[in-house]
Amino acid sequence: GGGPDPKFNARLSSIIAQAKKCNMPLASIQSAMKQDKDTKSSTKAYYFEVRGPGGCTIILSTLTDNRNRMKVTLNSCVKKYNSTFTEGAIPGLFDHKGFIEAIPPEKTPLETAVEHAIEVGAEDVGELEDAEDNALQFICSPAALNQVRGKLEKLQYSIRAADCEFIPKIQVTLNDADFEAARKLCDKLAETPDVVRLYDNIA
Template identity: 40%
Template sequence: MAVVRPKGSALARSVPVRRLHLDTSHCAGHNKWSKVKHIKGPRDEARAKMFMKYGMMIRIAVKEGGPNPDFNATLAQILEQCRGHNMPKASIDAAIKNAEKAKTGTQHTYEARGPGGFALLIEVLTDNNTRTNQEIKHLLKTNGGVLSDGARHTFDRKGVVVAEAGSVSLEEALELAIEAGAEDVRETEEEEERPMLQFICSQAELSSVRAWLEGRGGIHVVSSGLEFVSHTPLLLERSQLEAASVLLEALNDCPDVLRVWDNIQAEH
């Protein structure tokens, strides 16, 4: 689930051509919830939900561009993410096979605000717009949120290359990002709590940044694709952060929700 990525104060560093910001507080997922009670369910259940979401994303990609990833770049990116998260091959193949037979759904994105005023983008796939609309409104209302036009302006559409951190330090990651042509690098963790690095770049430079990192950079790239990346971070108080955690969990548990992005800043 794509939950999108918080920001904070940056350590700027000058280079001959550009200025790139290494922001150690742009940490997603686990890190920003480090001081919040862990409310997620058992890991197996969480993984099952994640695989279900990927199945929905495969369905959309196949409907739009066909079942052959060689001729469908969007599908190829999604399949790469599936493999990076160890989704069983049988499940991937079944999702592709069943996609063409599945009902055509409507995909769209809700703009909202959560507790403390943080921005939310909620991407859904549904075969019943009325049902989904009511469900999203209910989840927001009961968890301190509200639909809010304009929340999208808090985010930019960016290329994101996700790589294993391994023994690469943040300082080394900065050097790699500069050489690769990325705009930003962030430290995060994936579902198994492995340390990861996110290299943020323009949409047009996604392929070249990935190619450089895999080739000359010598690091293991897990996936790459387009994400909504917030440019306006918001630091929440402890009580607001706890409420935000509950809201995001409820949204991600909704069967019609594909991905949720937020602009919550990680705690230091």
């Protein structure tokens, strides 16, 4: 299951990266780590799917020690905006990938970076647009995120960011009323304790 040290716990490391990206207060991150340690890693990452206004799909990334309680907490907000929980929609609507932004060693050509990507187990690598520091983006499976990151560091890459994200395959266009309702729903869900991050397929 992995211990409370993020270096050796891929799940916790990914969640902390998400929390930092969402500007979650440091105290909240430390509290989550302490809870993870105190409860012998009973705190876990859970994803919830919500069918929102206009048929959009919202994915909630949460960190909790009780999935059922978390769902009950979210349910009142979901119902208020005429939305429902769904299951099994994610694979057809989203790609789940690990993304690592890394600055390569000086004078490393892209061809060499491609070789490194294969070596560390990444699926793809490319140049980031408007990156003044020559940063590259490595793409991998979520399960391989920590492993790929560690191997890149051994190859002297400087890791700028590492995270797992849901990327919509098809985006949904909403009318003004549904768009406003979806925005309010997302705002309320984001304010819910233990919700780390939201993803949606709204155009």
